[in-house]
Amino acid sequence: MRILGTMLLFFIVFPLVFVRRNSLFQITIMYITMIVAIFLVFIYAPTEKVQGIVQKIFYFHVSSAVTMSFAFFVVFIASIMYLWKNSDWWDAVALSAAEIGVVFCTLVLITGPIWARPIWGTWWSWDPTLTLSLVLWLIYVAYLMLRIDAHDSKRARFAAILGIVGFVDVPLILWSVEKWRTLHPKPVLIQEGGTTGLTSAMLLTFMVCLGAFLLLFFYLLRERISVLQSRHALEVLRHEIDEILAG
Amino acid sequence: MQVKNFWYLFAAYSTIWTALCVYMIRLSQKNKALQAELRDLRAQIERVLAK
Numbered sequence: 669m670r671i672l673g674t675m676l677l678f679f680i681v682f683p684l685v686f687v688r689r690n691s692l693f694q695i696t697i698m699y700i701t702m703i704v705a706i707f708l709v710f711i712y713a714p715t716e717k718v719q720g721i722v723q724k725i726f727y728f729h730v731s732s733a734v735t736m737s738f739a740f741f742v743v744f745i746a747s748i749m750y751l752w753k754n755s756d757w758w759d760a761v762a763l764s765a766a767e768i769g770v771v772f773c774t775l776v777l778i779t780g781p782i783w784a785r786p787i788w789g790t791w792w793s794w795d796p797t798l799t800l801s802l803v804l805w806l807i808y809v810a811y812l813m814l815r816i817d818a819h820d821s822k823r824a825r826f827a828a829i830l831g832i833v834g835f836v837d838v839p840l841i842l843w844s845v846e847k848w849r850t851l852h853p854k855p856v857l858i859q860e861g862g863t864t865g866l867t868s869a870m871l872l873t874f875m876v877c878l879g880a881f882l883l884l885f886f887y888l889l890r891e892r893i894s895v896l897q898s899r900h901a902l903e904v905l906r907h908e909i910d911e912i913l914a915g
Numbered sequence: 916m917q918v919k920n921f922w923y924l925f926a927a928y929s930t931i932w933t934a935l936c937v938y939m940i941r942l943s944q945k946n947k948a949l950q951a952e953l954r955d956l957r958a959q960i961e962r963v964l965a966k
Contacts, residue, residue: 722920725927732931771938775931782927786920884935891942898949905956912963 694887701880708873716870725783727874731881732775737838739769739885740808740831747831750824756900759824762831764892766811768885773805788851795850800841807834 709727716723746762749755780798781791792798811834814827845855856866866874 720920722923724924728928728931771934775934778930778934779927782923782930786923888939888942891939891946895942895946895949898946898953901953902949902956905953905960909956909960909963912960 691887691890694883694890698880698883698887701876701883705873705877705880708876713870713873714867719787722783722786725779727877728881729776729779729783730874731877732772732779734878735881735885736769736772736776737842738882739765739772740804740835740838742889743769743808743811743831744835747828750828751832759828760893760896761889762828763812763815764889764896766808766815766831767892768888770805770808770812771888772881772885773801773808777801777805784851793851795852796844796848797841797850797852800837800844804834804837804841807837 705727709724713724713727715721742765743762746758746765750758750762780801784793785791807830811827811830814823814830844850845852
């Protein structure tokens with residue numbers, strides 16, 4: 669439990685250091701963590717007895733799902749801050765996190781059925797967890813479609829409200845995994861009574877994969893915000909040029 | 916069974932890697948193009964102001 673606590677603390681604190689460093693440092697750390705994660709998944713982690721080798725999809729599937737939930741949580745917070753402060757920076761954070769969240773949600777929706785086919789015998793089942801995950805994806809795709817014209821402040825406000833309301837689906841998915849008896853397995857990471865259903869080697873592998881995905885999220889978030897800021901700076905400069913030429 | 920299931924594992928990890936790589940490269944290219952455009956415009960403004 670102490671190791672788990674230390675690792676969780678590391679994963680919470682480290683990204684804060686990470687986002688302040690330059691891009692080359694980020695890429696190097698992310699690359700090393702990803703390589704270690706891959707090594708742990710394919711070499712170190714034991715093969716599960718019932719599901720066999722295909723269970724190894726768990727490490728990246730669940731890491732993608734956690735990263736997706738975190739990304740939509742960032743959208744939720746940034747949207748509240750945007751509506752409160754009316755700051756373009758918070759709007760850029762919300763829009764960037766929503767796009768990255770959709771990327772990870774897409775990965776969850778693709779890797780889930782690939783894992784389900786050999787285990788359940790079907791690619792897809794309209795059970796609550798899977799359906800709610802698809803609804804979540806649709807909500808944030810709608811958010812991105814609303815933001816195609818990023819300069820319209822009315823749309824930005826409406827999208828912020830959608831970003832806040834849409835987040836309600838995330839706890840619903842977690843609740844459905846825990847409470848509904850469906851094809852989707854119950855959580856193995858943290859079970860009732862605070863125990864874990866994973867062996868220590870599996871838990872370590874999962875934590876490293878999750879760390880790698882969270883680092884990737886922070887890197888992508890920074891890059892995406894940078895794109896939006898550059899676009900804004902370009903517009904300001906073009907306006908200045910127009911004024912100079914007109915004057 | 917194990918060999919057959921290996922392809923599911925391969926498909927899942929290939930999808931993740933391909934999608935993430937494409938997204939990262941696209942983002943990086945977009946960022947670089949915008950930075951270059953910004954540099955050009957700043958140089959253009961400086962030239963106009965110098966005249």
